[in-house]
Amino acid sequence: MKIVCIGGGPAGLYLSILLKKADPRHEITVLERNAPDQTFGWGVVFSDETLGNLLEADPATHEEIVRAFAHWDAIDIHFQGEVIRSEGHGFSGIARKQLLRILQKRAASLGVELRFDIEVDDLAQFAGYDLVVGADGIRSKVRAAHEDVFRPSLDVRKCRYIWCGTHKRFDAFTFLFEQNEHGLFQVHAYRFDAETSTFIVECDERSWRSAGLDRMTPEEGAKYLEKVFAKHLDGHPLLLNNSTWINFVTVRNERWRHGNVVLVGDAAHTAHFSIGSGTKLAIEDAILLAAAIGRHPGDVEKALEAYEEERRPMVLRTQKAAQDSLDWFENTKRHVQHDPARFAFGLLTRSKRIGWENLQLRDGALVRKLGEAFAREAGVTTQPAPPPMFTPFRLRDMELVNRVVVSPMCTYSAEDGTPNDFHLVHYGARAMGGAGLVITEMTDVSADGRISPGCAGMYAPEHVAAWKRIVDFVHERSPAKICLQLAHAGRKGATRRMWEGIDEPLAEGAWPLVSASAIPYLPHSQVPKAMDRADMDRVRDDFVRATVMAERAGFDMIEVHFAHGYLLSSFLSPLTNRRTDAYGGSLQNRMRYPLEVFRAMRAAWSVDKPMSVRISATDWVEGGFEAEDAVELSRELRAAGCDIVHVSTGQTTPDAKPIFGRMWQTRFSDQVRNEAGIPTIAVGNISSADQVNTILAAGRADLCALARPHLDDPHWTLHAAAAQGWDAQFWPDPYKAARPRKA
Numbered sequence: 001m002k003i004v005c006i007g008g009g010p011a012g013l014y015l016s017i018l019l020k021k022a023d024p025r026h027e028i029t030v031l032e033r034n035a036p037d038q039t040f041g042w043g044v045v046f047s048d049e050t051l052g053n054l055l056e057a058d059p060a061t062h063e064e065i066v067r068a069f070a071h072w073d074a075i076d077i078h079f080q081g082e083v084i085r086s087e088g089h090g091f092s093g094i095a096r097k098q099l100l101r102i103l104q105k106r107a108a109s110l111g112v113e114l115r116f117d118i119e120v121d122d123l124a125q126f127a128g129y130d131l132v133v134g135a136d137g138i139r140s141k142v143r144a145a146h147e148d149v150f151r152p153s154l155d156v157r158k159c160r161y162i163w164c165g166t167h168k169r170f171d172a173f174t175f176l177f178e179q180n181e182h183g184l185f186q187v188h189a190y191r192f193d194a195e196t197s198t199f200i201v202e203c204d205e206r207s208w209r210s211a212g213l214d215r216m217t218p219e220e221g222a223k224y225l226e227k228v229f230a231k232h233l234d235g236h237p238l239l240l241n242n243s244t245w246i247n248f249v250t251v252r253n254e255r256w257r258h259g260n261v262v263l264v265g266d267a268a269h270t271a272h273f274s275i276g277s278g279t280k281l282a283i284e285d286a287i288l289l290a291a292a293i294g295r296h297p298g299d300v301e302k303a304l305e306a307y308e309e310e311r312r313p314m315v316l317r318t319q320k321a322a323q324d325s326l327d328w329f330e331n332t333k334r335h336v337q338h339d340p341a342r343f344a345f346g347l348l349t350r351s352k353r354i355g356w357e358n359l360q361l362r363d364g365a366l367v368r369k370l371g372e373a374f375a376r377e378a379g380v381t382t383q384p385a386p387p388p389m390f391t392p393f394r395l396r397d398m399e400l401v402n403r404v405v406v407s408p409m410c411t412y413s414a415e416d417g418t419p420n421d422f423h424l425v426h427y428g429a430r431a432m433g434g435a436g437l438v439i440t441e442m443t444d445v446s447a448d449g450r451i452s453p454g455c456a457g458m459y460a461p462e463h464v465a466a467w468k469r470i471v472d473f474v475h476e477r478s479p480a481k482i483c484l485q486l487a488h489a490g491r492k493g494a495t496r497r498m499w500e501g502i503d504e505p506l507a508e509g510a511w512p513l514v515s516a517s518a519i520p521y522l523p524h525s526q527v528p529k530a531m532d533r534a535d536m537d538r539v540r541d542d543f544v545r546a547t548v549m550a551e552r553a554g555f556d557m558i559e560v561h562f563a564h565g566y567l568l569s570s571f572l573s574p575l576t577n578r579r580t581d582a583y584g585g586s587l588q589n590r591m592r593y594p595l596e597v598f599r600a601m602r603a604a605w606s607v608d609k610p611m612s613v614r615i616s617a618t619d620w621v622e623g624g625f626e627a628e629d630a631v632e633l634s635r636e637l638r639a640a641g642c643d644i645v646h647v648s649t650g651q652t653t654p655d656a657k658p659i660f661g662r663m664w665q666t667r668f669s670d671q672v673r674n675e676a677g678i679p680t681i682a683v684g685n686i687s688s689a690d691q692v693n694t695i696l697a698a699g700r701a702d703l704c705a706l707a708r709p710h711l712d713d714p715h716w717t718l719h720a721a722a723a724q725g726w727d728a729q730f731w732p733d734p735y736k737a738a739r740p741r742k743a
Helices: 010-022 048-057 059-067 096-109 141-145 205-210 218-228 278-295 300-330 340-348 356-362 364-377 421-432 461-477 533-553 567-572 587-604 627-639 666-676 689-697 708-712 716-723 733-738
Strands: 002-006 027-031 043-047 070-072 075-079 082-086 091-095 113-115 131-134 152-166 173-180 183-191 197-204 246-253 261-263 393-395 398-400 404-406 437-439 481-487 557-562 611-616 644-648 680-683 703-706
Touching (some): 002 010, 010 027, 010 096, 043 048, 043 096, 043 183, 043 278, 048 059, 048 091, 048 278, 082 340, 082 364, 091 096, 096 113, 131 141, 141 261, 152 205, 152 300, 183 205, 197 205, 246 300, 261 300, 278 300, 340 364, 356 364, 364 689, 404 421, 404 716, 421 437, 421 461, 461 533, 533 557, 557 567, 557 587, 567 587, 567 611, 587 611, 611 627, 627 644, 627 666, 644 666, 666 680, 689 703, 689 716, 703 708, 708 716
Parallel strands (some): 002 027, 002 131, 075 173, 404 437, 404 703, 437 481, 481 557, 557 611, 611 644
Antiparallel strands (some): 043 091, 075 082, 152 197, 152 246
């Protein structure tokens, strides 16, 4: 095969090595726009896993690289005058120039033609080649030449960073955080040879401009940074090469291949430097692409198809982790209120690759310290400290025995709004299953406020008696608290039960609907009436009446549903609120009616009992309700007497395009909690005790709500306690014979 690699970075060089090694008959040329030693950055990082891949792919290269490595297994986090060290993290650093020299030497020894200072502007010259590899980085000309096929997206991030070096030797992967009158500055530092360390400085745009760094030369900027980080540099100056202050760019492509052309490395995808993944991705691209070509000799298109099919899921996982890490560092100011232990744990677990259990394996002593600090904050001083999920939590006069919440889940099993034996068993089982708080399904404040004919209600005398039966059972048989979620379905009402066609309008028996504006949920849904002031008064009074009924039924807490496109949510979102009166337009106007309802309910509810509000923190639609709006709404709710915000997202319109994943909504809980200064409940694909402990210990939420896991296993919390050896968890007396014991 005749092959050209456009770009002589790690991706292009390593691919040429593997292909030439696999078949010396290949004619391979690497074209690089820069000189052999000209490169951006100082050092690169490899995990132990990546080193293993290098060893398997080409032992000779692996040996040369390992010989030049600086290795460490600790992470140091300097914050508020303290240093938190975490052991058990295997990393190695190497000078980027040294890595390129090793790869260049190895490629040349195998017969690869290396040509430098070559700028490729026209791909037509490679018409006779069997394979054209675009390994030419973020500003890839190969990608640009086939932009209509690759369909790239380039997301320019909001923080600035500069890649420096220093002769200060760091003996761990080091994170530094310093605040001054200009803002917050943070550093990612690690040693990569016997005498030099990488020193990446990052800050938000406001801090950068406030410090005047936008008006300084790189040399002047380095002097400023030397003063900011003087106590960490021990008199060593910062070194510059080709780096200036830039914004990180996240590169994605819908396709990586076109005919005999393929993208690898940064040309195809980028992942933020905070997880040290750029060079890793590039080299692993090369390994899998070379393997695919080896499996399909003579059929380049099939090889490229197989490569992308196998490689893309791996890259997406890494990019997702990198994006989570990037989000954390872009929003560090949100976390500086935390004590050093919690701040450090949040940093270590930011990408979701490390959690509570994994960190226990790496550094059990640190996790014990974190657990004790978390417990002390909750007033628990007993030893050993409970896992975070089994630490009590107080809202007004209500104390929860643990942080596990049974999420509200519609069951569509009521009769004319009245809960029955199904609900008694359903909620009773989950309370006896150990959860600290059980939240009922969405319970509607009027018959015409229901989603479906099977929805529960709190608007008739018989509803009070039926709910009181359930509440009394929960209180008599468990230490769990029970919360009633109150709502009005708005334009999403008069639909079929979930298993009959979710969101589909009733074929017969529908009732009239109201909403903020006369916009149907689906094109074929019933058109709701835009509420007038009389409608608003009536619905507000329905919520107040249901609140008084909830008090009579003995509920410990009530939650008001501001989320998922139901009535109060429809006022909040500009996608569903097109009003031109005092209740539409600005965010302040759109919040007006939901806050009016909340205040009226708060006045009718016991001052000693807490209230929660469930919100959709984003509509997942451009131009809709966004996370910043959720923060502002939560501040208003806190001022109105709300005790905790239950942070969900989406379902406002059928046009939503959510980004799913593990704990996928937790980042919004994190933002609301730490920017609005109010406790939060996190929800959304939280499925394990490890995830619950991680979310809580990192300060991303105060409680964690689980839905499907509780449908699958009513005793989820009991099993989680047993798995962690937490014997203090309540077990119902009749079930104690089955309670696992420590060996």
